[in-house]
Amino acid sequence: MNADAPVGDEIDSLHRMVYRPISQFEALQEANRCLYCYDAPCTKACPTHIDVPAFIRKITTKNLQGSARVIMEANPVGASCARVCPTEQLCEGACVLQKNAVPIRIGDLQRYVTDFARDRDLTLFSPGPSSGKRVAILGGGPAGLSAARELARFGHTVTIYEQKPHLGGLDTYGIVPFRLPVDISLWEVEQVRKLGVEMVTGVRVGQDVDFNHIVNSFDAVVLAVGMGTVPKLNIPGEELEGVWDALALIEQVKSGLFKGSLGEHVVVIGAGNTAIDAATSACRLGVPEVEIYYRRTQREMTAYPSEFNFAKQEGVGFHWLSLPKQILGQGGRVTGIEFLKARFAEDNNGRPVPVPILGSEFVVPTDGVIRAIGQSRVTEFLQSSGIKTEHGVISVNSNGQTSHPKVFAAGDCIFAKGHSEAMVVEAAQQGKIAAASIHRFLSEKNG
Ligand SMILES: Cc1cc2nc3c(=O)[nH]c(=O)nc-3n(C[C@H](O)[C@H](O)[C@H](O)COP(=O)(O)OP(=O)(O)OC[C@H]3O[C@@H](n4cnc5c(N)ncnc54)[C@H](O)[C@@H]3O)c2cc1C
Numbered sequence: 001m002n003a004d005a006p007v008g009d010e011i012d013s014l015h016r017m018v019y020r021p022i023s024q025f026e027a028l029q030e031a032n033r034c035l036y037c038y039d040a041p042c043t044k045a046c047p048t049h050i051d052v053p054a055f056i057r058k059i060t061t062k063n064l065q066g067s068a069r070v071i072m073e074a075n076p077v078g079a080s081c082a083r084v085c086p087t088e089q090l091c092e093g094a095c096v097l098q099k100n101a102v103p104i105r106i107g108d109l110q111r112y113v114t115d116f117a118r119d120r121d122l123t124l125f126s127p128g129p130s131s132g133k134r135v136a137i138l139g140g141g142p143a144g145l146s147a148a149r150e151l152a153r154f155g156h157t158v159t160i161y162e163q164k165p166h167l168g169g170l171d172t173y174g175i176v177p178f179r180l181p182v183d184i185s186l187w188e189v190e191q192v193r194k195l196g197v198e199m200v201t202g203v204r205v206g207q208d209v210d211f212n213h214i215v216n217s218f219d220a221v222v223l224a225v226g227m228g229t230v231p232k233l234n235i236p237g238e239e240l241e242g243v244w245d246a247l248a249l250i251e252q253v254k255s256g257l258f259k260g261s262l263g264e265h266v267v268v269i270g271a272g273n274t275a276i277d278a279a280t281s282a283c284r285l286g287v288p289e290v291e292i293y294y295r296r297t298q299r300e301m302t303a304y305p306s307e308f309n310f311a312k313q314e315g316v317g318f319h320w321l322s323l324p325k326q327i328l329g330q331g332g333r334v335t336g337i338e339f340l341k342a343r344f345a346e347d348n349n350g351r352p353v354p355v356p357i358l359g360s361e362f363v364v365p366t367d368g369v370i371r372a373i374g375q376s377r378v379t380e381f382l383q384s385s386g387i388k389t390e391h392g393v394i395s396v397n398s399n400g401q402t403s404h405p406k407v408f409a410a411g412d413c414i415f416a417k418g419h420s421e422a423m424v425v426e427a428a429q430q431g432k433i434a435a436a437s438i439h440r441f442l443s444e445k446n447g
Pocket residue numbers: 084085086138139140141142143144161162163164167168169170171174175176203204205206224225226227247250273274275277378381410411412413421422423424425427
């Protein structure tokens with residue numbers, strides 16, 4: 001997306017929302033079903049611990065501004081999360097009504113309330129009295145915005161450095177518009193800007209500005225750079241026209257800059273949320289046949305079950321235990337992709353890994369191949385800083401502090417197996433944790 005790219009109200013099949021918003025009548029009916037549980041399990045299950053019964057009760061008394069404040073207080077990107085959180089695994093999955101009735105539609109209610117605040121452009125928070133301390137945040141995605149919002153409310157002067165023209169990270173550029181429209185994310189950005197946070201865009205740290213210079217110029221730093229691009233498949237044929245990086249494709253679609261055609265048949269490699277978003281985008285771009293090929297099985301795929309079901313409804317086909325061998329082409333364009341069938345074997349640690357079955361090659365004729373096999377790590381600029389990383393993941397303690405005492409980190413850049421999940425709501429919570437730790441760190445330094 002460039003700064004002039006259309007954002008917001010483009011209503012076409014690409015941008016039309018998947019889920020209908022709840023009506024006022026439904027919202028009141030749903031809110032009145034809530035039992036307002038003491039020690040509410042839904043609140044515990046939310047990584048940002050939104051006081052769910054409190055925000056729902058305020059709906060019943062028609063105090064929607066107060067309700068929005070409860071949500072956004074706990075989660076600075078609560079409007080985006082209302083649309084993209086896997087609520088069935090979080091708050092709604094924990095609702096006590098799960099057992100004998102239907103859980104409260106918490107996500108829909110959260111969307112109802114945050115839409116109210118956004119439609120009226122309510123300002124929900126104000127900055128704290130100035131502390132005289134300056135904090136730099138590298139990356140303006142959910143983690144960076146969350147940390148910035150909290151730090152500004154503590155009274156610190158905050159500058160966010162963001163390489164893209166707009167802030168919001170994957171909420172603005174990565175999650176498909178029919179699940180998360182750009183203007184939702186940009187409203188959250190404006191909420192943070194209104195607190196006096198400086199936003200320096202179009203600046204890539206490590207390239208346009210030196211990381212060590214930032215560390216020396218500020219009292220504390222938050223690394224919130226997320227993850228990087230989709231890695232290569234490392235098979236022949238990746239240079240052909242018609243081979244896409246899923247994130248680059250979604251970014252073009254989301255910004256309205258995609259003008260071409262993907263053809264009649266597209267193959268997507270991978271089975272995480274990125275693969276699902278790329279496949280469903282292709283469907284909405286008018287590709288009649290879209291198929292996902294994955295080297296493991298449905299059981300191991302990382303896409304949320306709701307996203308998997310959505311993709312099936314959109315007509316996406318799924319093929320398991322298939323390893324890409326080479327992309328085939330003619331005249332510089334993709335014409336097909338060759339796979340090997342796979343079976344599971346144990347690696348040296350006894351973990352199941354897919355291995356190719358010799359002689360099982362098969363070719364799928366196709367017009368396009370979309371790589372969606374996760375994201376690489378962004379750590380080049382850390383190399384001369386001495387900040388500890390492990391397999392590309394920035395190492396932090398429970399306060400979000402890195403091996404450099406002045407530098408903290410949050411969000412996808414600290415995501416590792418067994419350490420929370422790469423989700424918007426987790427990034428928001430980690431941003432809050434980093435901000436609270438920095439506030440303590442700066443207060444102790446003062447004292
Ligand atoms: C296609 C897709 C679909 C997803 N769907 C969902 C979903 O449905 N629900 C859900 O909860 N999560 C989803 N996720 C995951 C979610 O988007 C991430 O977990 C979340 O955005 C992480 O936030 P973050 O702030 O850590 O990183 P990001 O959102 O990646 O933000 C990092 C920011 O840092 C900037 N940056 C990076 N390097 C530099 C640099 N050197 N200098 C300056 N700026 C820099 C980037 O431009 C970016 O704006 C999805 C992810 C993808 C890719």
